[in-house]
Amino acid sequence: MNERLRSQRIVLWGVGHTNAHVLRMWGLQPFPDTELVCVSNFPKATYSGMLPGVLAGQYPASAIEIDLVGLCQQNGAQLIVEEVTGINLAERSLQFRERPPLPFDALSVGIGSVPTTSGVLFAPQAQVLQLKPMQTLSTRLQQTLSAVAANRPASPLRIAIVGGGAAGVEVALCLRRYVKKTFETFAEVCLVHAGEEVLPGVTTGLRQRVQRELDRSGILVHTGRRVVSVEVEYLHCDDGYTIEADVVLWAAGAVGPSILSQLGLPTEERGFLQTDSTLSVCGHPGVFAVGDSGTIQNTTMAKAGVYAVREGPVLWNNLFCHLTGTSMRRYVPQHSFMKLLNFGDGRAAGEWRGFSFEGKWVWWLKNWIDTAFMKKFRVADT
Structure with a gap:
């Protein structure tokens, strides 16, 4: 050359x-x-907006991946991994x-x-998964849940998600479907958020719609509680409250x-x-x-x-x-x-200019926006 x-x-x-x-x-x-x-x-990038859909079984993992090797070659750029x-x-x-x-x-x-972990103590053997890097999340999640499920064959998996922003909420709503499909067992999912309300920065209407869906899905929400330490099977909060959890997914702050x-x-x-x-x-x-x-x-x-x-x-x-x-x-x-949140069952909720809405059509809209974005970075077949 x-x-x-x-x-x-x-x-x-x-x-x-x-x-x-x-x-x-x-x-x-x-x-x-x-x-x-x-x-x-990494030789690939991951589109975070569709990750909850992967957990819900709506997309294969490959649907949210961008092939950086192929994309750089296609566009005349060099890639250093x-x-x-x-x-x-x-x-x-x-x-x-x-x-x-x-x-x-x-x-x-x-x-x-x-995600921020400032001021939090983690026991070495605690099963804590950071959402990032997302390129490795699917592998890390499957390996961790497999190990925990093997030790609790007759009991549901207890999963705590720390962080009540959009990422934490969507993962909470979609994760039980992932556990049921992948491990053929039930998951007890809870959401822990340091603020007084989940989804800070959204309208009251959207927050209420999401809270109803969390309640309907059996997801227990702990608000006003900041996690200060994580031990094997336990989270300790700043108010003295203790939460049982086999696996912790960390999605708190940025x-x-x-x-x-x-x-x-x-x-x-x-x-x-x-x-x-x-x-x-x-x-x-x-x-x-x-x-x-x-x-x-x-x-x-x-x-x-x-x-x-x-x-x-x-x-x-x-x-x-x-x-x-x-x-x-x-x-x-x-x-x-516009904010759109995946419920994981073919429905979604959102807000635009102060108005909130939900339904199957909202999921269709979110899917259309996300897949159109990913098509821009598709590597042409050779």
Whole structure:
């Protein structure tokens, strides 16, 4: 392969919603004399919005996976599957555990967020599963539940989900179907949330609809209780209450992956990179932080995939502007967006502009939106 070396290099660290848009656009209109390199810990990406549907048996696991190897090949980009250990800001290069540094002219950091476990003590033998990385969740979940089920052949599996946001609620509603189908046994599922109400930030109407569905499904909801320690078969809360659980799924809050605070770049109190409205990391031209990984100064927007999707075209534009020395575009977050929650039985609930709704048609709408999004990143058959 004697392809002439490109004079400029864009590096996408993480291939989530925003960076994936750049990769897709690269296949349609690559920048002249520039190469695109994607860096990921895994050879595939996982679309979190459809994960509850996998648990409910509505999709195969493959339906929510993006083949990064094939997608990069299809769009003329290079893929490096390797763990990043840092950034050399002086040399403008990405550092790896087991390969030489990778110089860049522009870098977009999009490695997402992780659930917060700050202040929580975990016993070494406790069966605790973080929802992320989602690329390995199906395998980790099956292995863990298999081991627990083998030790409780005549008893239901007791599963506690910590975190009452959208992810925790959807997983709670869909998980019992997964257990019944996979292990032919029953699961007792409870939801533990530190706030006074589940689903903070949604309308009262949607919260009431979801609460009715949780009640109908037999899912016990503990609100106003913060988990302070997890032992084998027990969770201990800050009010002294103890919850029995064989397996704990952790979906509480969102903080920046620890690596973000080790880069020498400005971060906010939760550990996310601080950016301006162009998605550029403050004080570091040519370094961008997108999706959950970045927090725009003077904004209060939640960490939600819809924002990451909308950032895609802005990042695409601003990468080009940085390389060519032209004025960048500002990203202006929308004030509201449609929220849709999967009930796991062919129904869903949602809200839009203050109105809440539920039914089979809502599931159809959610399925249409999700599958249309995934089609954008389908690798063409060869």
